[in-house]
Amino acid sequence: MKKPPSPYSWHPKHWQLGSYWMLLAGLGFAIMGAFVKAGAARFTTSELVFYRSAFGFVMIAAIVYGQGKQIKTPRLNMQLRRAGVGFTALLLFFYAIAHLPLATAITLNYTSPMFLALLSPWLLTGDQPLTRQQRLRLNLCVVGGFIGICLLLQPTFHREQWLAGGVGLLSGIGAALAYVHVKQLGIQGEPDWRTVFYFTLVCTIASGGWMLIDHVTPLRWQDLPLLCGLGLSATLSQLALTRAYRTGNTLTVASLAYSTIVFATLIGIIVWGEALSLLEIAGMLLIIAFGVLSTRSRA
Numbered sequence: 001m002k003k004p005p006s007p008y009s010w011h012p013k014h015w016q017l018g019s020y021w022m023l024l025a026g027l028g029f030a031i032m033g034a035f036v037k038a039g040a041a042r043f044t045t046s047e048l049v050f051y052r053s054a055f056g057f058v059m060i061a062a063i064v065y066g067q068g069k070q071i072k073t074p075r076l077n078m079q080l081r082r083a084g085v086g087f088t089a090l091l092l093f094f095y096a097i098a099h100l101p102l103a104t105a106i107t108l109n110y111t112s113p114m115f116l117a118l119l120s121p122w123l124l125t126g127d128q129p130l131t132r133q134q135r136l137r138l139n140l141c142v143v144g145g146f147i148g149i150c151l152l153l154q155p156t157f158h159r160e161q162w163l164a165g166g167v168g169l170l171s172g173i174g175a176a177l178a179y180v181h182v183k184q185l186g187i188q189g190e191p192d193w194r195t196v197f198y199f200t201l202v203c204t205i206a207s208g209g210w211m212l213i214d215h216v217t218p219l220r221w222q223d224l225p226l227l228c229g230l231g232l233s234a235t236l237s238q239l240a241l242t243r244a245y246r247t248g249n250t251l252t253v254a255s256l257a258y259s260t261i262v263f264a265t266l267i268g269i270i271v272w273g274e275a276l277s278l279l280e281i282a283g284m285l286l287i288i289a290f291g292v293l294s295t296r297s298r299a
Contacts, residue, residue: 028237030263040098053203055231082181083202089174096168108168148286186246
């Protein structure tokens, strides 16, 4: 009797198990964004990046030390490039969250799947080249996504918020480049924890140096729940995201990343009462729809 296929094995009609990790990462990143927005009233962007990264580094370092894992890697240059790109994207993302409504900032950051779909033919090894028809569909999806961006920015931005909006969009491009590096590291056989280890190490050193030069806010006992929540949610989400991109289908995982927008919208409404206009909702739906379609343009 023929044995039925496992629901977790890859098949054109099924997602790989790795893709589901993105849903957990999406919820975690939305929660992290809420902690960032709450902490922005007291801490600078560099301080928030430092505490987020330092918490993750201590966690990962403890696991590495406790299990006797080998942190030496033959892909050090690639790990450092991924960490540098990720650090830049993280700074831009945190700045946008601090200056924009939570759902708006995360929506701009999650334009990354569109940029990822654009970059993948050149930067992701092992993928089939796009046909002319696929390229045309992809370009149309990107144009549609940017129409959604315009609808999202038009009703919500005051003049002084355009800088934050541009920064949020740049964070999406940076995130796409970081995800490409994550996928390439997975192809080269680098484990999840090692990629997160080097990422948090570089972010901790870079943001700590910046913080010392810029500004250091004295810590109070009341700050600990917020900072621990920020660090814990960010670290667990980063691990889930890294595993999703390493073990799942890259573009399927990228489409599931949009779950963060849904979670962030709900948090923004419940916690901060951030009401959304019809144009804002239309813009967000366009970004999500064309972003998902762009990830399918290579099917």
